[in-house]
Amino acid sequence: MPPIVSAKAIHKHFGTLHVLKGVDLDVAERELVFVIGPSGSGKSTLLRCLNRLEEPTSGSIVVDSIDMLSPRTDINHARQRIGMVFQSFNLYPHMTALGNVTLALRKVAGKSRAEADVLGRAALERVGLADRAHHRPAELSGGQQQRVAIARSIALEPRVMLFDEPTSALDPELVGSVLAVMRSLRESGMTMIVVSHEMGFARAAADRVVFMDHGLIVEQGPPAQIFESPGQERTRTFIGQIQRH
Amino acid sequence: MSRWDRFLDTFFNLKVMAKYLPDILSGVVLTIELALAVVITGLLAGLILALIRSVGIRPINWLIIFVVDVFRSLPPLVVIVLVYFGLPSAGFAPSAFVSTWMSLALVLMAFAEEIFWAGITSTPKGQWEASRSTGLSFSQTLLSVILPQALRLTIAPLTNRTIAITKGTALGTVVALHEILGMASSAVSNSYNPSPLMMGAAAYIVLFLPVVVAARWIESRFAWKR
Numbered sequence A: 001m002p003p004i005v006s007a008k009a010i011h012k013h014f015g016t017l018h019v020l021k022g023v024d025l026d027v028a029e030r031e032l033v034f035v036i037g038p039s040g041s042g043k044s045t046l047l048r049c050l051n052r053l054e055e056p057t058s059g060s061i062v063v064d065s066i067d068m069l070s071p072r073t074d075i076n077h078a079r080q081r082i083g084m085v086f087q088s089f090n091l092y093p094h095m096t097a098l099g100n101v102t103l104a105l106r107k108v109a110g111k112s113r114a115e116a117d118v119l120g121r122a123a124l125e126r127v128g129l130a131d132r133a134h135h136r137p138a139e140l141s142g143g144q145q146q147r148v149a150i151a152r153s154i155a156l157e158p159r160v161m162l163f164d165e166p167t168s169a170l171d172p173e174l175v176g177s178v179l180a181v182m183r184s185l186r187e188s189g190m191t192m193i194v195v196s197h198e199m200g201f202a203r204a205a206a207d208r209v210v211f212m213d214h215g216l217i218v219e220q221g222p223p224a225q226i227f228e229s230p231g232q233e234r235t236r237t238f239i240g241q242i243q244r245h
Numbered sequence B: 001m002s003r004w005d006r007f008l009d010t011f012f013n014l015k016v017m018a019k020y021l022p023d024i025l026s027g028v029v030l031t032i033e034l035a036l037a038v039v040i041t042g043l044l045a046g047l048i049l050a051l052i053r054s055v056g057i058r059p060i061n062w063l064i065i066f067v068v069d070v071f072r073s074l075p076p077l078v079v080i081v082l083v084y085f086g087l088p089s090a091g092f093a094p095s096a097f098v099s100t101w102m103s104l105a106l107v108l109m110a111f112a113e114e115i116f117w118a119g120i121t122s123t124p125k126g127q128w129e130a131s132r133s134t135g136l137s138f139s140q141t142l143l144s145v146i147l148p149q150a151l152r153l154t155i156a157p158l159t160n161r162t163i164a165i166t167k168g169t170a171l172g173t174v175v176a177l178h179e180i181l182g183m184a185s186s187a188v189s190n191s192y193n194p195s196p197l198m199m200g201a202a203a204y205i206v207l208f209l210p211v212v213v214a215a216r217w218i219e220s221r222f223a224w225k226r
């Protein structure tokens, strides 16, 4: 089976700063790939290139057989298939939880308000927040906000979900609720690429751990191998550092 | 005549007031028409300029910034005089009403554009990213996600500025516009008594106080918690 995400030779420059230096990443359907690496190594930039929030300088990206970098691709249509969850939630503060979830259903997927509400409620149900449908983001805890953000993405039935440090902005006691939702997503067969420092989650749920440094993938493999017996010195140093915290 | 009687006779002369009330009222009607025209066109034009500016086409943005800065620097009175006395030599002779309307609308447009623009740029980048990542287009994001948040930030400065500029309808007197102040001052010179001016002042309060109160109400309505 061809990979559902295939990124080849991705380079990204910000002016003179060379942030991605030829990254290749293939992700199989239903795979959970966990990305780690020091701050500034280019993890976020790589994720943001995959749905073209960031324009790669060169390389090729194919997601679900769609050439993401082709000028003929309808990028707004393609983005429906790629969900993204941000560290800072980025919920729309002027809308209720349900409004957040249904906006793209109505505007992009072309659903009527009634259809969108049904799908939106189902998505909120999946993240355990059906009873918060009419709350504004400011009336929700951080963990609840992030779960609404996940619902906003999964409501569009994406083929892949990208998570950029989804729990880093949360108080420790709220992290578990978000990880639980991510785990149930994984069990439902969602393909996921997760940038995170939650090593426990990686050990339990990841198929593969990718270690990035200075804009390159240095090493990758099953969690046990990367965490227990990394082949590269840089990986060992990094794993050592985060495990001391 | 006591001093108090003389004061009343001078500033609140009922006979004079009764005589010129119809004039003042017709001035009120004209002022309302002018104010509405200025507010609607000025705010709309300012909003449209801010939306165009957010598309980010350099030469167009430079042009917008230039126009906006010019009209923010010029005193509204100067704009009115230039339009009324200057444009005719360019082959277009707008009436006193149209001159005052155009001038104040241009000034309001300039300030409104800056205020809308500030609201749009102060909406966090993450809002754009979240919306675009779910497939909304640039303009859908701008209209459904960014603008409602931007408008909330702009309501207080926008209402203040709108009220200030709309009160500039009184400047129409310099081009012989028959709005409240124009009517009141011609009544003063015809009657040799300043009472009509007091009526004029009262008319402005009656006109603008509800607007100021309504602005407060709108501000409180739009203040959702973040």
Ligand SMILES: Nc1ncnc2c1ncn2[C@@H]1O[C@H](COP(=O)(O)OP(=O)(O)OP(=O)(O)O)[C@@H](O)[C@H]1O
Residues within 6 Å of the ligand: A014, A017, A019, A037, A038, A039, A040, A041, A042, A043, A044, A045, A046
């Ligand atoms: N829009 C931008 N303009 C300029 N430089 C940028 C931009 N976005 C990221 N960078 C730079 O690119 C490099 C990689 O950033 P990136 O956010 O991808 O790192 P990261 O691995 O996600 O780090 P962190 O763990 O801190 O989130 C950093 O040096 C960053 O300063």
Ligand SMILES: [Mg+2]
Residues within 6 Å of the ligand: A043, A044, A045, A164
């Ligand atoms: Mg990052």
